[in-house]
Amino acid sequence: TGSSRPQRMLKAVQKNATKGDPQSVISAIDYYCRHKEWAMNVGDDKGLILDSVLTEVNPSTALELGTYCGYSTVRIARLLSPGSKLITVEFNPAFAEVAHQIIAYAGLQDKVTLVEGPSGDLIPKMKEQFGIKYFDFVFLDHWKDRYVPDTKLLEDCGLLKKGTVLLADNVICPGAPEYLKYVRNSPRYESRYYKSNLEYTKVEDGLEKSVFLG
Numbered sequence: 001t002g003s004s005r006p007q008r009m010l011k012a013v014q015k016n017a018t019k020g021d022p023q024s025v026i027s028a029i030d031y032y033c034r035h036k037e038w039a040m041n042v043g044d045d046k047g048l049i050l051d052s053v054l055t056e057v058n059p060s061t062a063l064e065l066g067t068y069c070g071y072s073t074v075r076i077a078r079l080l081s082p083g084s085k086l087i088t089v090e091f092n093p094a095f096a097e098v099a100h101q102i103i104a105y106a107g108l109q110d111k112v113t114l115v116e117g118p119s120g121d122l123i124p125k126m127k128e129q130f131g132i133k134y135f136d137f138v139f140l141d142h143w144k145d146r147y148v149p150d151t152k153l154l155e156d157c158g159l160l161k162k163g164t165v166l167l168a169d170n171v172i173c174p175g176a177p178e179y180l181k182y183v184r185n186s187p188r189y190e191s192r193y194y195k196s197n198l199e200y201t202k203v204e205d206g207l208e209k210s211v212f213l214g
């Protein structure tokens, strides 16, 4: 059988990026997905918004739901201060395997813990298994119908503190309408929409930033 899209993305990184240089890994993926084969990375336009929110928050402990091939994992991990950690959760073992290699190629494996499995099972185990008190930053980019249940689960497991920032991808396209309703109507969040475009296209999409008020 032939290669998969994630495997072809990995090949493009190995061919065009410099080992240990996260920015070259990001550029190689963006070039490949813009000119060769589209893939559901947050991309370069929304990526700049992710970078700026991440830099503002400067999290000690960050969580990403939906690793996919590790593009946003590399974007986040490259900006973490020394000693800070990123936990990224991926459900699909084939995607996780490619992500491991892309994260390692960028030289960021020491800052990232990639956990495989369903979020519903893993979130309740975060405290005991990874010694997490709470997350300062959460990037939601997994199945859009899991954004609300997983946000509620993070609240119920005491993994959010006053000031924790949630940043959600795709709130317009493919869309996460229930999530927007949830965070915009809840007195426990202060939300703001960052308008952008769907990765590598001219279609509108955006990121919703929601600060947990405790």
Ligand SMILES: O=C(NC/C=C/[C@H]1O[C@@H](n2cnc(C(F)(F)F)c2)[C@H](O)[C@@H]1O)c1cc([N+](=O)[O-])cc(O)c1O
Binding pocket: 040, 041, 042, 064, 065, 066, 067, 068, 089, 090, 091, 092, 095, 117, 118, 119, 120, 141, 142, 143, 144, 146, 169, 170, 173, 174, 198, 199
């Ligand atoms: O469907 C989209 N994303 C879904 C993304 C899904 C990814 O999240 C993983 N996951 C599932 N559960 C978990 C966890 F962590 F919960 F266990 C992790 C899945 O295996 C997959 O790799 C999408 C689609 C478009 N598009 O234009 O169609 C554009 C985008 O940016 C997108 O993110």
Ligand SMILES: [Mg+2]
Binding pocket: 040, 041, 042, 141, 169, 170
């Ligand atoms: Mg996305």
